[in-house]
Amino acid sequence: xxxxxxTLEIKDLHVSIEGKxxxxxxxxxxxxxxxHAVMGPNGSGKxxxxxxxxxxxxxxxxxxxxxxxxxxxxGLTPDLRARKGLFLAFQYPLEISGVPLAQFLRTxxxxxxxxxxxxxxxxxxxxEMISALAFKKKFEEKLKEVDLxxxxxxxxxxxxxxxxxKKRAEILQMAILQPSIAIMDETDSGLDIDAIRKxxxxxxxxxxxxxxxxxxxxxxxxLEYIKPQFVHIMAHxxxxxxxxxxLAKMLEERGYEWIAGDCGDSSVRKTLTTxxxxxxxES
Amino acid sequence: xTTTQTLDIDYTKYNFRDSDATYEYKFPxxxxxxxxxxxxxxKNEPDWMRQFRLRSYEHFMKRPLPMWGGDxxxxxxxxxxxYASPTEKKxxxxxxxxxxxKETFDKLGIPEAERKFLGGVGAQYESEVVxxxxxxxxxxxxxxxxxxxxxxxEYPELFKKHFATVVPPExxxxxxxxxxxxxxxxxxxxxxxxxxxxxLQAYFRINTQNMGQFERTLIIADKNSRVHYIEGCxxxxxxxxxxHSAVVEIIAKPGAHVRYTTxxxxxxxxxxxxTKRAYAYGNATMEWVDGNLGSxxxxxxxxxxxxxxxxxxxxxxxxxAGKGQHQDSGGxxxxxxxxxxxxxxxxxxxxxxxxxxxxxxLHVAKGAKGVKSTVxxxxxxxxxxxxxxxxxxxxxxxxDATTTHEATVGKIGExxxxxxxxxxxxxxxxxxxxxxxxxxxxxxxxxxEYAIELNRLIQLEMAGSVG
Numbered sequence: 001x002x003x004x005x006x007t008l009e010i011k012d013l014h015v016s017i018e019g020k021x022x023x024x025x026x027x028x029x030x031x032x033x034x035x036h037a038v039m040g041p042n043g044s045g046k047x048x049x050x051x052x053x054x055x056x057x058x059x060x061x062x063x064x065x066x067x068x069x070x071x072x073x074x075g076l077t078p079d080l081r082a083r084k085g086l087f088l089a090f091q092y093p094l095e096i097s098g099v100p101l102a103q104f105l106r107t108x109x110x111x112x113x114x115x116x117x118x119x120x121x122x123x124x125x126x127x128e129m130i131s132a133l134a135f136k137k138k139f140e141e142k143l144k145e146v147d148l149x150x151x152x153x154x155x156x157x158x159x160x161x162x163x164x165x166k167k168r169a170e171i172l173q174m175a176i177l178q179p180s181i182a183i184m185d186e187t188d189s190g191l192d193i194d195a196i197r198k199x200x201x202x203x204x205x206x207x208x209x210x211x212x213x214x215x216x217x218x219x220x221x222x223l224e225y226i227k228p229q230f231v232h233i234m235a236h237x238x239x240x241x242x243x244x245x246x247l248a249k250m251l252e253e254r255g256y257e258w259i260a261g262d263c264g265d266s267s268v269r270k271t272l273t274t275x276x277x278x279x280x281x282e283s
Numbered sequence: 284x285t286t287t288q289t290l291d292i293d294y295t296k297y298n299f300r301d302s303d304a305t306y307e308y309k310f311p312x313x314x315x316x317x318x319x320x321x322x323x324x325x326k327n328e329p330d331w332m333r334q335f336r337l338r339s340y341e342h343f344m345k346r347p348l349p350m351w352g353g354d355x356x357x358x359x360x361x362x363x364x365x366y367a368s369p370t371e372k373k374x375x376x377x378x379x380x381x382x383x384x385k386e387t388f389d390k391l392g393i394p395e396a397e398r399k400f401l402g403g404v405g406a407q408y409e410s411e412v413v414x415x416x417x418x419x420x421x422x423x424x425x426x427x428x429x430x431x432x433x434x435x436x437e438y439p440e441l442f443k444k445h446f447a448t449v450v451p452p453e454x455x456x457x458x459x460x461x462x463x464x465x466x467x468x469x470x471x472x473x474x475x476x477x478x479x480x481x482x483l484q485a486y487f488r489i490n491t492q493n494m495g496q497f498e499r500t501l502i503i504a505d506k507n508s509r510v511h512y513i514e515g516c517x518x519x520x521x522x523x524x525x526x527h528s529a530v531v532e533i534i535a536k537p538g539a540h541v542r543y544t545t546x547x548x549x550x551x552x553x554x555x556x557x558t559k560r561a562y563a564y565g566n567a568t569m570e571w572v573d574g575n576l577g578s579x580x581x582x583x584x585x586x587x588x589x590x591x592x593x594x595x596x597x598x599x600x601x602x603x604a605g606k607g608q609h610q611d612s613g614g615x616x617x618x619x620x621x622x623x624x625x626x627x628x629x630x631x632x633x634x635x636x637x638x639x640x641x642x643x644x645l646h647v648a649k650g651a652k653g654v655k656s657t658v659x660x661x662x663x664x665x666x667x668x669x670x671x672x673x674x675x676x677x678x679x680x681x682x683d684a685t686t687t688h689e690a691t692v693g694k695i696g697e698x699x700x701x702x703x704x705x706x707x708x709x710x711x712x713x714x715x716x717x718x719x720x721x722x723x724x725x726x727x728x729x730x731x732e733y734a735i736e737l738n739r740l741i742q743l744e745m746a747g748s749v750g
Contacts, residue, residue: 096717097720107716111706
């Protein structure tokens, strides 16, 4: 039997927002079972990459391609991308009033898991009940794993959640929807070290042959808990260096300036230096 | 962004008419003194009611159309029918109901609803109540739940004592019209100290083209009693104008608790011009829960007169205006006694050029000390062609009144849609979700079945809004 792994392939991707070019030829390949970290300072295009992969209508693909299992998804709406196994953990999750978290996730689950699920449920009230119960059980289990209490089931999607709760709710959604490829956009930002550890532990727990992770971050801290096999450094809309975990380690020891030096681009050097200084101030 | 989406909705449910319904006493179009006399005669009413109708008719004729609110200039009173009755006799058991009417009710899901939690069902088909069942234990408690015509015959004293005391015919042009030609509606009396533990409900429908429906509802909740009445409407779709002009009067005596829930989904040619008013005496609580979908024009401002110390009033309303529709609605609270409290929450949604208007009145009379009131109106605009306006009127005559007023206008953001869609939900579903979420403070007050029905109606209304 051949094991089919979902692969996300980004080829020479050029993206602009409102006429302003942000991504200038990004190449990256993530397969199920792999953990990739994309690191880089603010403004390097990391979040643009994340939003473009998921299909935010504001981000325009000017060139290149995004392929899932060899098929282009550039023309697909975000919901169809989700059904192909992609997931984006948002840097700033939105608040949707009046939509209870559990109810929303059940709708999403059914949308993604598709017809098989719906057919079972269409069999009658009994089938619906069992499925609802099974979902409830799964939901409560995952809620516990991300350390959110049971009241969150009925709370409205992200409304009034603290920063940390929002990020944990994103991980909860990811755990329930079981994507093949999860893009995590600065999941560690705005969290204290304990919260980062908690979130990272859940992600690390989920990691395995089932899931490919594209972890976008500008701090190394989260990489202490989620160990990437591949590290990519991004600046000015390009990935200019890729490597193994040793790259993150080197970054940790030497900061972005080392890369900037390597790059030889003075504007990059300036950005990176500023970033490193800011990080030093923040920590 | 375009997606195709199949919603699991039975569209025929909301758009059908019976072809073989036969009408007795079908009147010619138009209104005159003779029509009013005839209605009273057919109903075999006492003379005081005949005179009341004629007095109301005279007032209707001389009263000008209101100069505010929605556009009434296209409303042609001469093109309306003012009375029709499908069956002469009222039925008490389901078996007695004519089969074509049963089919209509089946399509509306009435028997199911009844099986689940109904105490009594009064379903209005045209102007007469054809089906009315009352669970025995309710009758044993002395609760009266009848159609208004029957109540006039069977409880003449109770009826005469309260009828038109809350909304007199001279109140406004449409109250006068209703008073002249009223037919059907619900009459409820709950004796002192009695709690009606299941909601009472009636289903209203308009079925004849150009037929006005003028039901008249009167609810009397005696001291320390408790009752919840639900009225739902689903009208079939017609191309020419139809008029619905109801009057609802509620009397909540000291300590009583009355909730009146309405969801109306009129076809887009209906004028829905309704007067709803409640009197709440000392420590009584009155709650209007009012949902308005469809219609060409709705003008409806449920009001509460807080007449005794400690009385409470709550008005919770939702309005949805689509293409060619104007929902001019809101609420009025008149604080006439000290330590009375009120809350008005209004939610409105406009799309495809639809228009919603919030029109509210908060009045605190001189001498009404320690009043507390909160007014909140939230409007959601789904596109730039739609419109919403807010007209809050405040007349505060006591310095120590605590009143707050909040109004918001929102739009659905691209980022919100992206967020929901990134979880696999289609654009259509995401839009519906946001709209239903916006209405949630209203929906959560409804019995489960009504909440589901309302959400389905919203999904239906939202269908085709993606393009």
